Amino acid sequence: MKKTLSLALSVILTGGVLAGCGGKKAEPTPGGAAEGEQKPVTLRMSVLPDDLETMKASYEEFKKENPNITVNFETVPVKQYYEKVRMQLSSGEEIDLIGGTMDVFLDTNILEELDDYIKKNNTDVSGYGPLYDGSKVNGKTYGLPYRKSNWMLYYNKTLFDQAGVPYPKADMNWNEFRELAKKMTKGEGANKTYGAYVQQWPQTWYMQSVQAGASIIDKDLTPFKQALQLRVDMEKDGSIMPWAEQITTSAHYNAAFQKGNVAMNLIGDWHVAQLRQAEDEKKINFDWDVVPVPHPEGSPANTSLATPVSIMINKKSKHKEEAYKVLAYLAGPQGAKQFASKGFLTGYTNDDIKKAYIGDGSRKPKNLHYFLEQKEYPEYPFLPGVKNIIVNTVFTQETQLALTGEQTVDKTIQKIAERVQKEWADKYGKDFTAGKK
Known part of the structure; x- marks a missing residue:
């Protein structure tokens, strides 16, 4: 037994x-x-609407190697985007990752510092070039740029051909731009062809001062007088759509240029993707190309303003390590290749990404390479309140008074300088330092 x-x-x-x-x-x-x-892990990410589809495509590649991390993307129309996301963050909504211009969120104290994550993960930041140090605030990194917005001059080749006028030059100063716009302007009313379209944003006129090395937070804004005067004079010429007409008709650079009665359009790199989409949808039937934006006398040709668009982590995220993994991929070489192939300028770049950006040459614009050859100045210092207070409020409000004839250019620049010091510098100027220019 x-x-x-x-x-x-x-x-x-x-x-x-x-x-x-x-x-x-x-x-x-x-x-x-x-x-x-x-x-x-499931993460929630806010993304600008123009970037949503490309961001999703990049994430699908990321997920092949990281099946445990799910990212739910969300967006709202661009006009409400930043206000909406700021409200969500301030109310404690569990958003892990945020896409957009970093300065808009710096005053919320909601952004996670990334320097320790970058060091711990041996993240290669060399591909960001000067954008990496230039985007630091008080020496700290709060976001990595997945793309950047540089400016270019788009032109309707068909209109120039019909007028028998030579195309815009790659080395053209602002006075030459004004004269060319006058030459290309003709007609009246609904049948009028404008020599150029200049969007209402103050960046489109103060650009030439920044190209020459000035900053919108300088105490002395005298260099900005000439820039604003040019905008006022071009409205008087009738060679650009007046600011008041733009406002009353809700005019927009993209629709205006696609209509086919604007010879030159001063706008950012994102317009490439918009025009390509319009071609795919058979919405435009004219030929077009790009040249560098006009430059001030004494400044080199192809000098542009640049604004990095970054991915940031919410300090209150419960999954910061996973969030950083997503951030580093989408803003790194893998994500950059996706954006470059769609016609976006990227924050991170290398030879492969440049090739993806240029493509096989079958898509317009023919001279896309100018974007990769630019000397860049920050559009504005990436500090708390600069975009919200100085650009969107002070410059916008005072510019309106100048363009509607309610105050002189001299008075406008004087009031802008006074308000920058009173409304921004007294609040933030002593506590925050921008990165290297």
């Missing part, structure tokens, strides 16, 4: 060992994932 029981016990034990050596699944860890597997 003892031998029989011993033999039976031996068989049971042996079977248990063999079963353990076979296909039995590992027991779940306390965190819910099997041993050796990564815990599933």
Whole structure:
């Protein structure tokens, strides 16, 4: 009997060992994932509407290597985007990742510092070039740029051909731009062809001062007088759509240029993707190309303003490590290649990304390469309140008074300088320092 029981016990034990050596699944860890597997994590990310589809495509590639990380993307129309996201963050909504211009969120104290993550993960930041140090605030990194917005002059080749006027030159100063715009302007009313379209944004006129090395937070804004005067004079010429007409008709650079009665359009790199989409949808039937934006006398040709568009982490995110992994991929070489192939300038760049940006040459514009050859100045210092207070409020409000004839150019620049000091510098100027220019 003892031998029989011993033999039976031996068989049971042996079977248990063999079963353990076979296909039995590992027991779940306390965190819910099997041993050796990564815990599933779901992240929430706010993305600018123009970037949504490309961001999703980049994420699909990321997920092949990181199946445990799910990212739910969301967006709202661009006019409400920043206000909406700021409200969501301030109310405590669990948003993990934020896409956009970093300065808009700096005053919220909601952004996670990234320097330790960059060091810990040995993230290669060399591909960001001067944007990396230039985007630091008080020496700290709060976001990595997945793309950047540089300016270019788009022109309707068909209109120039019909007028028998040579195309805009790659080395053209602002006075030459004005004269060319006058030459290309003709007609009246609904049939009028404008020599140029200059969007209402103050950047479109103060650009030439920044190209020459000035900054909108300087105490002395005298260099900006000439820039604003040019905008006022071009309205008087009738060679650009007046500011008041733009406002009353809700005019927009993209629709205006696609209509086919604007010879030159001063706008950013994102317009490439918009025009390509319009071509794919058979919405435009004219030829077009790009040249560098006009430059001030004494400044080199192809000098542009640049604004990095970054990915940031919410300081209150419950999954910061996973969020950084997503950030580093989407803003790194892999994500950059996706954006470059769609016609976006990228924050990170290398030879492969440049090739992806240029493509096979089958898509317009012919001279896309100018974007990769630019000398860049920051559009404005990336400090708290600069975009919201100085650009969107002070410059915008005072520019309106100048363009509607309610105050002189001299008075406008004087009031802007006074308000910058009172409304911004007294609040932020002593506590924040921008990165290297």
